[in-house]
Structure formats: C-alpha cells, structure tokens
Amino acid sequence: MRGVGEWVAHLRAHIPLALSGEDPEGVHQVRVAGRRLRVYLDLLGWRLLQDDLRRLVRGAGRVRDLEVALTGPSALPPGFRAHLAEELRLARANLPGLLASPWTEALLRALAVLPPLDAGVAEKSLERLVARAEARLAGLGREPSLEALHAYRRALRRVRYAKEFLGLPAKREKALQEVLGGLQDLDVLLGLLVAYLAQAQDPEAAALRERLEAKRQKGLAEVWGHLGLASDHA
Numbered sequence: 001m002r003g004v005g006e007w008v009a010h011l012r013a014h015i016p017l018a019l020s021g022e023d024p025e026g027v028h029q030v031r032v033a034g035r036r037l038r039v040y041l042d043l044l045g046w047r048l049l050q051d052d053l054r055r056l057v058r059g060a061g062r063v064r065d066l067e068v069a070l071t072g073p074s075a076l077p078p079g080f081r082a083h084l085a086e087e088l089r090l091a092r093a094n095l096p097g098l099l100a101s102p103w104t105e106a107l108l109r110a111l112a113v114l115p116p117l118d119a120g121v122a123e124k125s126l127e128r129l130v131a132r133a134e135a136r137l138a139g140l141g142r143e144p145s146l147e148a149l150h151a152y153r154r155a156l157r158r159v160r161y162a163k164e165f166l167g168l169p170a171k172r173e174k175a176l177q178e179v180l181g182g183l184q185d186l187d188v189l190l191g192l193l194v195a196y197l198a199q200a201q202d203p204e205a206a207a208l209r210e211r212l213e214a215k216r217q218k219g220l221a222e223v224w225g226h227l228g229l230a231s232d233h234a
Contacts, residue, residue: 004040004165007033008111015099018060021092024067030099031057031064037111039161042129043122044115052107059098062091069189074212077204083196117165126162133159137227144229146187146220153180179226183219190216 011033017026034057041050066088070081098104133155140148160173190212197205 004037004114005112007036007040008108008114011037011111012108015104018063019095019099024064024071027060027064027067027095031060035157036161036165039129039158040114040117040165042158043117043125043162043165045121045125049107049110052103056098056104056107060095063088063095065188065192066091068185069192072185072189074189074208077202077208079200079202080193080196080205080208083200084192087192122162122166126159126166129155129159129162140227141229144224149180149220149223150184150187153177153184156180176226179223183216183223186212186216186219 011030014026014029014033017023018030020026034053038050038053038057041048041053066084070076070084070088076084133152136148136152136155140152156173157177160170160177163170163173190209193205193209193212196202197209
C-alpha cells in the first residue's frame with residue numbers, strides 16, 4: 001500500500017516520461033498520481049492544493065485521451081489515425097508549459113510536506129465520499145445517462161483511492177471502476193471520431209462509428225444490468 005510520500009515521488013518520477021512521449025504510461029501515471037493525491041487532500045479535509053492538482057490532471061487529459069485512442073484495441077482507418085496523430089502532436093506541444101514549469105515544481109514541493117492523516121478526520125471524509133458515490137448511483141437510477149454514469153465512476157474512484165490510503169478493502173470499487181473505465185474509453189474514442197467526421201468524408205471512419213456505437217450500446221446494457229438499472233435510457 002503506497003503512502004502519500006510514495007505517490008508524490010511517483011508523480012515526480014513520471015513527469016519526465018510524460019514529457020518525453022516515449023511511453024503513454026508517462027501521462028497516464030501523472031494523472032493517476034494527481035487524482036490519488038487529490039483524494040489524500042480530501043482525507044485531510046483540505047481544499048488547499050486541490051485546484052492545482054485538478055489543473056494538472058485536466059491539463060494532461062487531452063494527451064491521454066488521444067494516446068488511448070491510438071493504442072486501443074480498435075483498428076483505426078488510416079485517415080482517422082493520421083488525424084489523431086496530428087492532434088496528439090499539437091496537444092503534446094502544450095505539455096511542457098504545464099509539466100516543466102516553476103508552478104509544477106512549487107506544487108511538488110508543497111505536496112512533499114503534506115502532514116499525516118488524522119484518523120477521525122479521514123474517516124468522516126471517507127463517509128462523505130461514500131455518501132457522494134451513493135447519491136450519484138441513486139441519481140443514475142432515477143435517470144440513466146452516460147453523463148450520470150461517468151459522474152458515478154469518478155465518485156466511485158475517489159472512494160476506492162480513499163479506502164486504499166486507509167488500508168481498507170476496495171476490491172468491489174476497483175473491479176467496477178475498471179468496467180466503467182472501459183466504457184469511458186469507448187465513449188471518448190467515439191467523441192473523437194464524431195469530431196473527425198464533422199470535417200472529413202471518410203466511409204471507413206463512418207463504418208467504424210456504427211460499429212463502436214453498437215458496441216457502446218451493448219456495453220451500456222451490460223452495465224445497467226450489473227447495477228440493477230433499466231437500459232431503456234441508454
């Protein structure tokens with residue numbers, strides 16, 4: 001089980017890899033560490049540094065989405081693949097301004113001196129995170145939608161990370177997060193494909209869109225069933 005110091009070190013260690021572009025894991029692990037550290041701040045009961053970590057995670061999001069699309073299991077038509085590669089090149093050009101800046105170094109130094117958790121405060125914070133996830137699930141039950149599903153996935157992820165910081169079992173949250181994460185990756189790919197087709201006539205890409213939409217509908221039906229929800233709003 002990694003403590004906060006190890007996640008700060010993990011973040012610092014993966015920034016050079018993220019900047020190099022040699023391995024998609026670089027950006028991915030920067031975002032994972034940033035998200036976990038935000039949850040640690042939740043457990044401290046702090047708002048301090050939350051916005052900075054949110055900026056870090058979101059700032060690298062475009063690069064991550066494009067890398068996942070390009071390295072995912074779906075075979076991509078040549079025109080769409082070339083489009084994504086160019087978009088990735090442009091997105092990567094913005095990374096040094098985010099990850100190689102004095103702001104990032106100041107953030108890392110501040111994170112390195114975070115205090116240990118107070119058990120009482122952390123337990124109450126976990127209760128709030130669990131309640132938030134349950135509220136998201138209840139909202140999903142009232143009105144199933146992709147947006148509500150992704151909001152539940154994010155809330156569930158925070159519960160998982162909080163439990164892991166506290167040494168509590170989180171197998172259920174991890175397993176469900178992985179299922180929902182696969183659906184999120186598919187949804188992101190579809191969004192990129194729709195944007196591409198809005199500016200290009202590409203029959204192969206249009207056919208891929210139909211296949212991916214059918215795959216998403218099937219995945220949604222499985223998720224709704226797993227969560228005990230109706231699928232007619234998918």
